[in-house]
Amino acid sequence: MRLRGLLWFNAVFSIMRVAxxxxxxxxxxxELPKSHAAPVQAKRYEIVTKGGxxxxxxxxxxxxxxxxxxxxxxxxxxxVAQKNLTFIPALLPVRVGTKVEFPSFDDTYHSIFSxxxxxxxxxxxxxxxxxxIPSEVFDKPGLVTLRCDIHEHMRGLILVLSxxxxxxxxxxGNFRMGRLPAGHYTLKAWIDSRTTxxxxxxxxxxxxxxxxFP
Amino acid sequence: xxxxxQARNESVAxxxxxxxxxxxxxxxxxxxxxxxxxQQKVAADAERDLQENFxxxxxxxHRLEELRHAALxxxxxxxxxxxxxxxxxxxxxxxxxxxxxxxxxxxLMEGNEPPxxxxxxxxxxxxxxxxxxSGAVIKPPNPYDVGExxxxxxxQLALSKLPDKQQIGYIQRNGDSAGGVxxxxxxxxxxxxxTGDVISALVIGFKPLELQEKSTGAGIKSGIxxxxxxxxxxxxxxxxxxxxxxxxxxxxxxxxxxDKFRLNVDSTPQLLFYRRLNPGSLFPAAYEICVYPVxxxxxxxxxxxxxxxxxxxxxxxxxxVASHFVALRFSVPVKKLALDSEExxxxxxxxxxxxxxxxxxxxxxxxxxADASHQLKSPVTVLRVGxxxxxxxxxxxxxxxxxxxxxxxxTHRLTGVIDxxxxxxxxxxxxxxxxxxPVNLSRLVDEWLDDLSALPDSPDVxxxxxxxxxxxxxxxxxxxxxxxxxxxxxxxxYNRPGGRILVSAKSNTTDVVLTxxxxxxxxxxxxxxxxxxxxxxxxxxxxxxxxxxxxxRELTRLHGGDLRLVxxxxxxxxxxxxxxxxxxxNAVA
Numbered sequence: 001m002r003l004r005g006l007l008w009f010n011a012v013f014s015i016m017r018v019a020x021x022x023x024x025x026x027x028x029x030x031e032l033p034k035s036h037a038a039p040v041q042a043k044r045y046e047i048v049t050k051g052g053x054x055x056x057x058x059x060x061x062x063x064x065x066x067x068x069x070x071x072x073x074x075x076x077x078x079x080v081a082q083k084n085l086t087f088i089p090a091l092l093p094v095r096v097g098t099k100v101e102f103p104s105f106d107d108t109y110h111s112i113f114s115x116x117x118x119x120x121x122x123x124x125x126x127x128x129x130x131x132x133i134p135s136e137v138f139d140k141p142g143l144v145t146l147r148c149d150i151h152e153h154m155r156g157l158i159l160v161l162s163x164x165x166x167x168x169x170x171x172x173g174n175f176r177m178g179r180l181p182a183g184h185y186t187l188k189a190w191i192d193s194r195t196t197x198x199x200x201x202x203x204x205x206x207x208x209x210x211x212x213f214p
Numbered sequence: 215x216x217x218x219x220q221a222r223n224e225s226v227a228x229x230x231x232x233x234x235x236x237x238x239x240x241x242x243x244x245x246x247x248x249x250x251x252x253q254q255k256v257a258a259d260a261e262r263d264l265q266e267n268f269x270x271x272x273x274x275x276h277r278l279e280e281l282r283h284a285a286l287x288x289x290x291x292x293x294x295x296x297x298x299x300x301x302x303x304x305x306x307x308x309x310x311x312x313x314x315x316x317x318x319x320x321x322l323m324e325g326n327e328p329p330x331x332x333x334x335x336x337x338x339x340x341x342x343x344x345x346x347x348s349g350a351v352i353k354p355p356n357p358y359d360v361g362e363x364x365x366x367x368x369x370q371l372a373l374s375k376l377p378d379k380q381q382i383g384y385i386q387r388n389g390d391s392a393g394g395v396x397x398x399x400x401x402x403x404x405x406x407x408x409t410g411d412v413i414s415a416l417v418i419g420f421k422p423l424e425l426q427e428k429s430t431g432a433g434i435k436s437g438i439x440x441x442x443x444x445x446x447x448x449x450x451x452x453x454x455x456x457x458x459x460x461x462x463x464x465x466x467x468x469x470x471x472x473d474k475f476r477l478n479v480d481s482t483p484q485l486l487f488y489r490r491l492n493p494g495s496l497f498p499a500a501y502e503i504c505v506y507p508v509x510x511x512x513x514x515x516x517x518x519x520x521x522x523x524x525x526x527x528x529x530x531x532x533x534x535v536a537s538h539f540v541a542l543r544f545s546v547p548v549k550k551l552a553l554d555s556e557e558x559x560x561x562x563x564x565x566x567x568x569x570x571x572x573x574x575x576x577x578x579x580x581x582x583x584a585d586a587s588h589q590l591k592s593p594v595t596v597l598r599v600g601x602x603x604x605x606x607x608x609x610x611x612x613x614x615x616x617x618x619x620x621x622x623x624x625t626h627r628l629t630g631v632i633d634x635x636x637x638x639x640x641x642x643x644x645x646x647x648x649x650x651x652p653v654n655l656s657r658l659v660d661e662w663l664d665d666l667s668a669l670p671d672s673p674d675v676x677x678x679x680x681x682x683x684x685x686x687x688x689x690x691x692x693x694x695x696x697x698x699x700x701x702x703x704x705x706x707x708y709n710r711p712g713g714r715i716l717v718s719a720k721s722n723t724t725d726v727v728l729t730x731x732x733x734x735x736x737x738x739x740x741x742x743x744x745x746x747x748x749x750x751x752x753x754x755x756x757x758x759x760x761x762x763x764x765x766x767r768e769l770t771r772l773h774g775g776d777l778r779l780v781x782x783x784x785x786x787x788x789x790x791x792x793x794x795x796x797x798x799x800n801a802v803a
């Protein structure tokens with residue numbers, strides 16, 4: 001029993017060690033734009049346009065490791081729902097080739113479309129009971145602005161990235177991203193549709209790198 | 215008399231002629247003045263009417279345009295809220311703009327062009343285009359859907375920047391008709407619903423709203439001048455070219471948005487108005503041009519001239535009739551006046567003639583008296599001298615001397631009468647002048663009373679005197695003496711034997727009154743004793759030549775006094791002579 005336990009521990013430990021040794025971690029802080037909006041009660045975000053610049057409100061950033069990575073065989077399906085005439089989540093980072101479903105939970109029609117260069121699509125008018133759930137595969141990196149032809153105020157963003165390594169900061173701008181491959185990369189922080197900050201990083205296995213985007 | 219009537223009629227006729235001429239002159243002047251003023255007014259009025267007409271039509275056009283603009287603004291505001299349009303512009307999907315707007319703007323391009331009267335209500339467009347953020351035209355992927363335009367025309371739709379309010383412009387393109395086609399284009403800004411910024415503009419081309427050609431203004435031509443090109447298809451090519459040149463000059467030389475000028479088109483005078491259709495627009499300036507033939511107002515002027523001329527003629531005629539009646543009316547008093555004056559003249563002439571003959575007679579009689587007196591004096595003198603020389607002889611019988619002395623006495627009387635007559639005639643002729651000096655009347659009366667009593671044939675009368683000594687009167691002694699003599703002689707002559715004479719005098723500061731009374735036969739009332747050559751109605755021994763009292767009164771009057779009979783009754787006759795007192799001499803009295 002003890003031996004079995006030891007073996008199990010060993011096995012687990014060795015895996016952990018391999019994992020620890022074979023991956024790097026980045027944590028840090030992204031200086032987010034000051035939000036003038038009232039404190040959000042529910043954890044809901046929306047997309048706002050200011051002078052043609054789209055961003056989340058309150059501000060969030062997406063930090064990702066730029067670079068060419070092998071394409072996986074399959075990717076999990078993501079979801080951007082429409083609830084109370086808003087997109088949830090308001091900002092969704094996905095890897096290229098991800099299929100995103102757009103389920104509706106409003107008792108009304110929605111007509112989701114995008115004219116963004118990264119992805120033009122038009123799901124047409126549909127009701128919550130539409131099956132299969134309307135979906136789109138985002139196969140080109142870039143920012144996709146989601147709109148509803150019926151509810152003009154609705155905005156959603158899908159940030160299509162070619163990398164699998166990305167994370168969203170918390171409301172304070174702190175992030176932590178692990179299991180990163182070692183090597184020279186560029187770490188980028190998407191802040192809004194016009195602002196993406198970047199820093200070169202040298203990742204080493206088993207190390208945690210601290211990167212701040214001031 | 216006949217000639218007088220004729221003269222009077224002539225004068226009335228000339229009066230009428232003058233009156234008529236005056237009325238005619240006034241009427242002619244008024245007519246000319248009226249004509250002149252009316253001409254000025256008509257010309258100004260016609261021009262003003264045309265201008266007002268032009269302005270009113272442009273205003274109505276403007277109102278229609280405003281309707282259209284409001285509708286378009288509404289449309290574009292709605293359009294801008296459309297997520298697809300928004301997405302197409304903001305997400306840089308310009309190629310999707312036209313397809314996205316196609317459904318929204320489908321009604322603009324559908325159907326046929328409406329008739330002009332419904333053009334304002336309709337939003338039927340010939341074409342539309344979107345402008346990008348720099349004001350350039352976004353090429354439509356399928357021009358057929360949005361109205362095909364050639365490159366050049368499409369380029370005219372671009373603006374230097376996106377407008378923040380509606381802009382009106384006019385563009386000319388060579389369409390199928392000969393003179394080309396003018397489109398009214400309206401650029402409507404599209405505001406972002408997010409930012410409020412102008413993100414694009416929709417430029418829509420319409421058929422221009424046309425001025426409603428009123429039936430009154432025949433021959434009015436209206437068109438549009440834009441970018442140095444005149445679009446006035448109803449005018450001939452050559453006329454258009456010259457007109458275009460003039461308008462271009464006028465627009466270039468005037469910074470005003472509207473003006474007018476006269477010009478000749480096809481050798482007919484025209485009045486041209488122009489007014490900027492799109493003041494303040496980013497599009498090139500366009501002007502509405504209206505050409506009004508002045509012929510209409512000239513015809514109106516001609517008509518008015520005839521009317522005023524006719525009115526003047528009627529007025530003249532009325533004046534003629536009026537002058538006739540006025541002359542008739544006025545000629546009655548004038549005639550009467552003429553008659554009256556004629557009568558007056560005749561009367562005056564008669565009076566003058568009478569006066570002249572009277573004066574002549576008077577003069578003649580006066581002269582006769584004087585002549586007679588002179589003629590008489592010499593023979594009487596000769597007679598007296600002869601009698602006196604006879605008396606001086608001593609060889610006659612005593613009774614001869616008596617006769618001779620009677621004769622001599624008579625010649626003395628005759629001389630006295632002649633002297634009196636001479637004096638009277640001198641007075642009548644006004645030749646007698648009084649040299650007034652203080653005369654002692656008291657002494658004078660005393661002397662004469664002495665003389666009277668000394669006369670040989672004095673009757674037995676008693677003489678009483680009641681006057682102060684040294685009573686002075688103003689007068690000439692000779693004549694004063696004559697007055698006193700005459701009165702005293704009468705008092706003695708007409709007295710009765712045993713009678714009485716009372717001479718009294720009294721004086722105050724201005725007058726001295728001498729009263730001479732005598733007894734004897736009284737003078738009957740009504741008998742004018744002061745008349746010249748008066749004779750008693752009752753014969754008596756005492757007789758005079760009848761000029762003594764007359765002479766005395768004339769002389770007293772000449773001296774500024776008077777002689778009057780105070781009373782003659784009950785054996786008492788009393789005369790009163792009033793003399794002027796000699797100044798200051800009678801102070802003691």
